[in-house]
Amino acid sequence: MLRVPDLEHKLDTLMSLAADDRDGPPPRLRHARHVGALGPLNIRHLRTRGPGHARLLRILMTNACSYNCTYCPMRRDRNMPRTLLKPAELVRIFLGALQRGWVDGLFVTTGIPSNPVRVMDDLIAALELLRERHRFAGYIHVKLVAGAEPAQIERLTALASRVSLNLETPCGQTLTQIAPDKSLPVALENLERVRSLVTLERTARAHGRPPDPLHPGGAAGMTMQFVVGATPDTDRALIDMVARLQGGGGIHHTHFSAFRPITDTPMENTPPAPALREHRLYQADYLLHDYGFAAEEIVYEPGGNLPLGVDPKAAWALAHPERFPVEVMRAAYEDLVRVPGIGPVAARRLVAQRAALTLRGLADLRGLGVVTTRAGGFLTLRGRRLQTTRWTEQLGFWAPEDTAGMHHLTYAVSPGTFR
Ligand code: SF4
Numbered sequence: 001m002l003r004v005p006d007l008e009h010k011l012d013t014l015m016s017l018a019a020d021d022r023d024g025p026p027p028r029l030r031h032a033r034h035v036g037a038l039g040p041l042n043i044r045h046l047r048t049r050g051p052g053h054a055r056l057l058r059i060l061m062t063n064a065c066s067y068n069c070t071y072c073p074m075r076r077d078r079n080m081p082r083t084l085l086k087p088a089e090l091v092r093i094f095l096g097a098l099q100r101g102w103v104d105g106l107f108v109t110t111g112i113p114s115n116p117v118r119v120m121d122d123l124i125a126a127l128e129l130l131r132e133r134h135r136f137a138g139y140i141h142v143k144l145v146a147g148a149e150p151a152q153i154e155r156l157t158a159l160a161s162r163v164s165l166n167l168e169t170p171c172g173q174t175l176t177q178i179a180p181d182k183s184l185p186v187a188l189e190n191l192e193r194v195r196s197l198v199t200l201e202r203t204a205r206a207h208g209r210p211p212d213p214l215h216p217g218g219a220a221g222m223t224m225q226f227v228v229g230a231t232p233d234t235d236r237a238l239i240d241m242v243a244r245l246q247g248g249g250g251i252h253h254t255h256f257s258a259f260r261p262i263t264d265t266p267m268e269n270t271p272p273a274p275a276l277r278e279h280r281l282y283q284a285d286y287l288l289h290d291y292g293f294a295a296e297e298i299v300y301e302p303g304g305n306l307p308l309g310v311d312p313k314a315a316w317a318l319a320h321p322e323r324f325p326v327e328v329m330r331a332a333y334e335d336l337v338r339v340p341g342i343g344p345v346a347a348r349r350l351v352a353q354r355a356a357l358t359l360r361g362l363a364d365l366r367g368l369g370v371v372t373t374r375a376g377g378f379l380t381l382r383g384r385r386l387q388t389t390r391w392t393e394q395l396g397f398w399a400p401e402d403t404a405g406m407h408h409l410t411y412a413v414s415p416g417t418f419r
Contacts, residue, residue: 054139057094057103061085061122065111067181069168070266071230071259074111078264084113087126095134105139105161106130116147124152127159137213139220144194146187153190157197162220162252165191170241174231178267194222195250202250221252228281229273230259234304239284243295246288253289256281280306287312290344291337314340317378325380328365329354341374362386 064082065074073080085093090108097103108126112119123142130136141162144153157163165187169175172184201217211219224245226238242254258278261268284306287293291313299315301307307315317324317340326335328350336347346369359365359381362372376387 054104055102056105056107056139056141057097058107058109059085059090059094061087061090061108061110061119061126062113063111064113066114067112067179069179069182071178071227071262073262073265075265078262087122087129090126091129091134094130095136098136098138105141107141109143110145112145116145117149117152119145120148120152120156124155124159127156131159131214135214140216141220141223144190146182146190148190150193153193154197157194157218158215160218161216162223163194163198163218164223164225164255165194166225167191167241168225168227169231169233170226170237171231171233174233178227178230191222191224191245192248194218195248198222198250218250222250223253223255224251225255225257228256228258228278230267230270234300235277235281235284235306236298236300236304238281239288239298240295242285243288254285256285274308276308277305280308280312284312287316292334293338311340313338314374324378325385326378327383328359328379328381339375339378341371341376341378343369346370 062082062084063074063080064084065072066076068076094103094106108123110119110123123145127140127142130140139161140159141164142156142160144156144163144165146165148156167184167187168179168182169184175182175184198218198221201219205211205219224242226242228235228238238256245251246254256278258273258275259267259270260272261270284298287298288295293316297316298312299307299319306312310318317338323335323338326339328336333347333351336342336350337344339347342350349368350365350370353368357364361381362376365375365379365381365386366372372386379386
């Protein structure tokens with residue numbers, strides 16, 4: 001295994017790249033030398049709820065791994081240059097980027113060079129240096145390595161703003177097929193530990209205990225990640241599991257990563273999962289999260305996957321003609337928000353303002369944020385249909401077979417690395 005021999009030089013290179021970039025952080029960090037896009041350095045813009053965004057320096061502490069997951073570019077048996085940053089080196093790079101104003105926060109993830117307990121010690125050491133010695137009180141997102149000891153989970157969560165965990169599949173059996181060294185029950189047990197700590201932290205704050213910026217206790221909420229399409233697991237299985245886990249609280253959101261075949265891995269010749277499938281899963285997750293849908297209401301194709309040709313909300317609407325049309329002037333928020341083309345913001349505006357406004361037709365609804373090309377066919381305004389044909393019936397959209405005949409691509413990098 002190689003250590004980074006030229007940390008100063010690497011930092012100099014990064015600084016010169018940043019100087020060239022007038023738009024902020026250097027996008028070419030992803031092409032860090034020697035190890036290409038799997039290099040330890042990268043930057044991501046994190047959208048925040050308030051104005052603007054936070055810039056996270058994403059650091060892969062090491063791309064060395066003793067595990068042999070069949071889908072992963074960093075798997076043990078794959079021949080590639082390996083790099084390892086010691087905790088102090090990682091901290092030095094981050095503080096260098098922070099002092100130069102390139103980034104506001106950190107996202108640290110890692111391979112597992114020996115075993116989960118040892119790599120967790122390194123992660124904790126890095127976070128302790130940042131929090132306790134350098135008094136960094138900003139955002140830190142850290143990947144928990146499943147199999148850590150309870151005391152390590154407690155310490156890591158105490159120091160982190162957000163903890164994430166890769167679950168990979170919703171089924172222990174299929175996980176073993178693609179990640180023989182991983183265990184879903186162990187990962188879930190770890191998730192529950194973090195969840196209870198996050199809940200404790202949030203409860204204490206809700207009862208008036210002021211937040212400690214150096215020990216945020218994971219209060220930003222966990223994230224979890226699934227690889228989609230590397231196993232036969234259906235979208236229904238994924239969404240049901242996500243709904244169950246998110247229902248327990250403490251989880252901020254879920255990442256879905258469409259499987260991509262990686263060169264020189266056992267899955268090199270497995271077809272990639274359509275990017276649209278990943279997108280549909282996110283849309284279905286939003287329905288659970290933001291639109292008040294229950295997991296049982298999501299509409300699937302007979303095989304258990306979400307339809308690719310139409311988004312999950314429209315699929316639900318088309319499967320429930322008895323719920324439409326919805327009357328703009330009288331409908332409850334809960335009914336309006338289920339109309340394709342009406343999101344939570346537009347539904348709230350409609351309910352709050354419709355009595356005071358003179359709504360005459362689609363143009364007025366558009367002014368309130370309704371996507372009328374989608375919503376028109378599902379609505380009436382004072383009993384009058386606004387559009388006779390529903391957009392979903394007019395448009396072909398993408399069909400699953402659209403990928404048929406496409407050139408089979410393989411990739412050198414997995415998109416799930418930093419999720
Ligand atoms: S998915 Fe994670 S544990 Fe598995 S080989 Fe890749 S880096 Fe290692």
